[in-house]
Amino acid sequence: MTRVRKILRYFIVAITTVACLQLGLFLYTHFVSWKCMSSASSTTNSSPFCKELGSKQETVPPHWKPLKQKSTLITNRTCIQYYSLLILVSSAPANLQRRNIIRKTWAFESAFKPRWTTVFLVAQSRIQAESNSLAKEDEVYGDLVRADYYDHYWNQTLKIQMGFEWATRHCKFSFLLKVDDDVFVNPERVLSFLNEPSTPKEKLYAGEHRINPRALRDGKWKVTIEEYSETHYPDFCPGLGFVLSHDVVVSFVKAFDFVPYFRLDDVYVGMLANKTGIKIMHNAGFESYPPIMLRCSPHEGTLVRHGTEGYCLIY
Ligand SMILES: *[C@@H]1O[C@H](CO)[C@@H](O)[C@H](O)[C@H]1NC(C)=O
Ligand SMILES: *[C@@H]1O[C@H](CO)[C@@H](O)[C@H](O)[C@H]1NC(C)=O
Numbered sequence: 001m002t003r004v005r006k007i008l009r010y011f012i013v014a015i016t017t018v019a020c021l022q023l024g025l026f027l028y029t030h031f032v033s034w035k036c037m038s039s040a041s042s043t044t045n046s047s048p049f050c051k052e053l054g055s056k057q058e059t060v061p062p063h064w065k066p067l068k069q070k071s072t073l074i075t076n077r078t079c080i081q082y083y084s085l086l087i088l089v090s091s092a093p094a095n096l097q098r099r100n101i102i103r104k105t106w107a108f109e110s111a112f113k114p115r116w117t118t119v120f121l122v123a124q125s126r127i128q129a130e131s132n133s134l135a136k137e138d139e140v141y142g143d144l145v146r147a148d149y150y151d152h153y154w155n156q157t158l159k160i161q162m163g164f165e166w167a168t169r170h171c172k173f174s175f176l177l178k179v180d181d182d183v184f185v186n187p188e189r190v191l192s193f194l195n196e197p198s199t200p201k202e203k204l205y206a207g208e209h210r211i212n213p214r215a216l217r218d219g220k221w222k223v224t225i226e227e228y229s230e231t232h233y234p235d236f237c238p239g240l241g242f243v244l245s246h247d248v249v250v251s252f253v254k255a256f257d258f259v260p261y262f263r264l265d266d267v268y269v270g271m272l273a274n275k276t277g278i279k280i281m282h283n284a285g286f287e288s289y290p291p292i293m294l295r296c297s298p299h300e301g302t303l304v305r306h307g308t309e310g311y312c313l314i315y
């Protein structure tokens with residue numbers, strides 16, 4: 001009888017010890033990640049950045065090499081984990097409301113180990129109040145990627161450069177999706193498209209293929225002969241959204257050295273592709289001109305839809 005009791009006691013002690021160790025480990029990992037998250041904020045869903053954790057995570061893939069800094073990139077925070085899809089959103093300093101709606105809608109991701117994440121590309125403001133507000137926003141959400149130049153519609157190419165440079169220097173990912181802040185994105189659909197066997201996993205530049213596009217001499221996107229002397233641009237995908245594989249982003253950052261700066265950012269990406277021999281893969285899921293009446297109702301095949309912002313996203 002006493003022997004049975006003794007065995008039982010040992011058994012209970014052993015179980016308790018194991019349970020305590022498990023609990024300890026759980027608390028430790030939780031505490032570390034909590035500490036990490038709280039540096040961004042408690043309101044943020046899944047901040048992609050965290051130096052403390054980031055440095056301990058994921059082994060570096062063999063093709064990943066740090067590049068020499070080329071843009072005036074300031075942000076040096078590292079992605080918290082590896083992502084299949086990294087979404088970069090070009091956004092102007094004043095567009096806080098758009099960013100907040102995006103954070104709450106299509107960019108909201110609550111998975112424990114998400115496959116994708118979203119950051120916003122925002123540069124500097126000449127308005128002091130806006131500068132302060134941006135610094136605060138970055139503290140709260142920890143999802144801004146910033147460089148040291150003044151933000152302006154005609155400085156968008158600098159934005160692309162800092163975004164691509166940040167991505168290759170500080171983040172591990174398989175695909176990069178660049179979008180504007182006035183679009184709807186269906187990240188799960190984008191991932192499905194990328195996972196399809198017919199989608200190349202390397203040398204990929206996909207979006208709405210503009211074939212043999214003319215260089216416009218008037219209107220919003222006019223360029224002078226001095227800026228661009230030829231009649232046509234290399235093929236490109238409009239800036240509302242396009243996706244690149246990791247190797248392409250790396251080769252584009254290298255190409256910043258020898259492809260002269262051009263003011264129209266989406267055309268510039270087409271020039272980078274042309275110089276590095278990357279062909280465009282057309283996908284009708286990137287919608288520049290969705291039917292006006294149905295603007296707010298993306299369909300099954302929609303990956304990225306232009307003009308679907310604000311109330312469209314909320315209701
Ligand atoms: C990141 O930048 C800040 C200043 O902007 C600097 O103090 C810090 O040492 C940098 N961290 C790393 C890991 O380079
Ligand atoms: C673009 O950024 C540069 C560097 O900050 C600045 O000098 C220039 O004025 C900006 N362009 C516009 C149109 O604001």
Ligand SMILES: *[C@@H]1O[C@H](CO)[C@@H](O)[C@H](O)[C@H]1NC(C)=O
Pocket residue numbers: 233234235273274275276277278279
């Ligand atoms: C680059 O552009 C030139 C001239 O527009 C064209 O002939 C060539 O096929 C393009 N190359 C690629 C890879 O698109």
